[in-house]
Amino acid sequence: MEKINISVVNVVGDIFCTEAADGQKVFELIDKALKENKAVNLSFVNVKMLTTAFLNTAVGQLYKDYSEERIKSSLTVEQLTPSGSVSLKRVVDTAKLYYKNPGAMEQSINEILGE
Template identity: 35%
Template sequence: MERKIINIFDVVGGKAAVSTEDGERLFETIIAFLEKDVKVVLDFVNIETLITTFLNAAIGQLYSKYDSPFLREHLSVRGLQPEDKERMVRTIERAKEYFKDKDNLEKDIREAFGDE
């Protein structure tokens, strides 16, 4: 299988990966390669600021199209700062929950607010 390395610094044009728009752009780039059955490596080297807004749009959104086994086989990351790895893991966990919970939306709201 072919492999494509995407440099995040290059995608966002700097050290800060903070905007939804940049995240969306990365998302579109990733899916373009995944659709061609290319393995994607996301290289976060030199990214110093990384927030969930960017990660939700770029990574979390992938779970709307692909399942976990597919992404495990086709996607990997490298170069993340140690403190950002936890953020990435939590983004992934949250995305999985989000798309699972979308089906249980009404039940969750009922549980949260009752008859309020």
């Protein structure tokens, strides 16, 4: 499978990758590549700051349309800082659960009302 390299800094135009709207730009490129059956390498070279808001839109929402197997076999990341890896792992685990159980938010609201 042909692998496309996406430079996060280049897509965002900044070393601060913090805003959800910028994550959306990255998501759209990954989505386009996956639709064309390409593999993607997401390069975080020179990224200074990441937020989970950015990663939720950039990567998390892939789990809405693609299976875990498909994402695992088609997406790689490089040059993430240790702190960035922790955040991305958290984003990915949360997205997997979220799209498997769309009623989870309502359940958690009921739980807090029942406290």
